[in-house]
Amino acid sequence: FLKRRKMWNRFPPGPTPLPFIGNVLQMDFKCLPLCFRQMSRRFGNVFSFQVGWTNVVVLNGFEVMKEMLIKRSEDIADRPPIPFYSKIGMDQGVVMMKYGHAWRDLRRFSISTLRNFGLGKKSLEERVIEEAAYLCSVFESKEGQPFDAHYIMQNATSNVIASMMFGDRFEYDDKKFQKLLYFLDENMKLGKGLLPQILNVAPWLRHVPGPHQKFVSCILNFLSFLEEIVEEHKTSWDPAHQRDYIDAFLEEMEKAKEDPGSTFKETTLLAVTCDLFGAGTETTATTLRWALLLVLLYPDIQRRVHEEIDRVIGRDRRPALDDQMNMPFTNAVIHEIQRYGDIFPLGLPHFTYRDTEIQGFFIPKGIMVFVNLSSVLKDETYWEKPHQFYPEHFLDDKGQFVKREAFMPFSAGRRVCLGEQLARMELFIFFTTLMQRFTFIIPENQPRPREDPIFTFIFSPHRYQICAKLR
Numbered sequence: 001f002l003k004r005r006k007m008w009n010r011f012p013p014g015p016t017p018l019p020f021i022g023n024v025l026q027m028d029f030k031c032l033p034l035c036f037r038q039m040s041r042r043f044g045n046v047f048s049f050q051v052g053w054t055n056v057v058v059l060n061g062f063e064v065m066k067e068m069l070i071k072r073s074e075d076i077a078d079r080p081p082i083p084f085y086s087k088i089g090m091d092q093g094v095v096m097m098k099y100g101h102a103w104r105d106l107r108r109f110s111i112s113t114l115r116n117f118g119l120g121k122k123s124l125e126e127r128v129i130e131e132a133a134y135l136c137s138v139f140e141s142k143e144g145q146p147f148d149a150h151y152i153m154q155n156a157t158s159n160v161i162a163s164m165m166f167g168d169r170f171e172y173d174d175k176k177f178q179k180l181l182y183f184l185d186e187n188m189k190l191g192k193g194l195l196p197q198i199l200n201v202a203p204w205l206r207h208v209p210g211p212h213q214k215f216v217s218c219i220l221n222f223l224s225f226l227e228e229i230v231e232e233h234k235t236s237w238d239p240a241h242q243r244d245y246i247d248a249f250l251e252e253m254e255k256a257k258e259d260p261g262s263t264f265k266e267t268t269l270l271a272v273t274c275d276l277f278g279a280g281t282e283t284t285a286t287t288l289r290w291a292l293l294l295v296l297l298y299p300d301i302q303r304r305v306h307e308e309i310d311r312v313i314g315r316d317r318r319p320a321l322d323d324q325m326n327m328p329f330t331n332a333v334i335h336e337i338q339r340y341g342d343i344f345p346l347g348l349p350h351f352t353y354r355d356t357e358i359q360g361f362f363i364p365k366g367i368m369v370f371v372n373l374s375s376v377l378k379d380e381t382y383w384e385k386p387h388q389f390y391p392e393h394f395l396d397d398k399g400q401f402v403k404r405e406a407f408m409p410f411s412a413g414r415r416v417c418l419g420e421q422l423a424r425m426e427l428f429i430f431f432t433t434l435m436q437r438f439t440f441i442i443p444e445n446q447p448r449p450r451e452d453p454i455f456t457f458i459f460s461p462h463r464y465q466i467c468a469k470l471r
């Protein structure tokens with residue numbers, strides 16, 4: 001007991017908590033990344049705070065993250081319990097599942113199914129190239145007039161996931177599809193702030209009327225939409241013809257039907273479908289929204305990307321992933337969009353799987369840990385111009401592409417983003433295909449769009465209008 005007490009003396013520092021509520025009044029839940037930046041200036045790169053009686057640790061900066069996420073990855077590979085999510089079964093998917101064999105089975109199955117999907121049929125790359133062509137035709141239909149590409153980007157990225165998960169893509173004006181994307185968007189907006197924290201402390205509140213009902217009904221509507229698709233698959237399922245991820249999962253369920261401890265259950269299927277769809281759509285779409293905004297605001301960078309595309313691919317052939325290695329400037333621009341856009345600043349919450357230490361501080365098993373990815377992507381001791389859009393961060397003095405260790409938008413270690421490869425492919429193919437076809441300009445008589453972000457779990461740009469002129 002004395003030894004443990006001594007270790008607790010080395011718990012990371014933080015502001016003094018009040019009884020019952022902890023530091024809730026001192027925290028700005030509307031923009032946690034900014035709040036964490038200010039706190040790390042005061043308390044250092046490893047600090048803590050309290051929500052009610054619950055301790056939370058925040059890790060900041062490249063050196064701390066390298067030590068924890070890479071060298072001691074397993075120590076923080078767990079996820080915290082989120083009572084509201086557990087009540088609706090969402091802790092059964094790969095995103096919020098506890099670290100252990102079930103998570104490992106599900107993650108391995110998801111990665112290999114998504115990777116191998118379409119063997120002998122359409123490859124993943126072909127699907128993305130095809131979707132990029134649809135995206136271009138929607139841009140072309142605007143005939144150079146101003147428009148907002150917000151939902152169009154979401155249509156494109158969610159169609160890539162939909163075609164792998166459900167075996168089909170949707171037309172961009174499909175009413176059902178638009179409703180689904182609306183729920184996804186609203187979930188993001190409503191999911192920040194104090195409301196979800198309150199639902200977590202008191203999940204029974206979901207049965208009580210109040211402003212939180214909009215958030216609850218968005219999640220439940222999203223789930224019931226996916227439930228319908230799973231039901232349709234179950235009725236038309238033919239083991240001889242595997243159509244998509246859901247079919248592959250149904251096959252695993254069939255194999256394991258005698259095993260009550262199997263990971264492959266219907267509740268897991270619903271949660272993992274929701275996870276992959278949710279995690280794979282908004283993140284990639286938001287990065288593409290940043291991409292268009294930044295080429296709009298930095299015409300010289302846009303011109304240099306156009307030049308490289310014309311030289312390496314030309315105007316007629318469709319861009320493919322192999323082109324990336326011959327296009328150091330475009331590659332650097334895409335990396336810098338991800339670094340500067342900093343779209344998932346705090347990633348997902350971690351939870352200590354065992355007692356651990358970092359930089360002399362002690363963090364016991366069972367503590368929630370935030371990995372502040374933003375503090376790595378904008379680390380002032382690492383990047384030359386951390387707060388500027390500067391593609392040269394990823395170029396050497398001969399103009400060749402260089403990898404940078406502090407480039408961690410997908411996080412790192414055991415819980416690193418499961419869709420990293422897919423996301424990188426989408427970003428390159430969508431961005432390059434759009435840039436090959438169009439010049440993007442700010443509509444006449446409109447103010448310069450804002451460059452600062454809005455925080456809704458992710459950092460997204462303010463809505464803006466764009467003109468896409470055929471090249």
Ligand code: HEM
Binds near residue numbers: 284373412414416
């Ligand atoms: C987790 C970023 C696209 C599926 C994560 C995490 C980050 C991230 C930061 C949290 C890692 C951690 O807990 O430390 C991004 C970014 C994307 C992107 C920036 C696009 C630019 C995708 C796509 C998919 C996906 C396309 C779908 C196939 C997931 C899943 C997890 C995850 C399932 C949870 C992994 C686990 O807990 O084991 N992502 N992601 N992501 N991402 Fe992504």
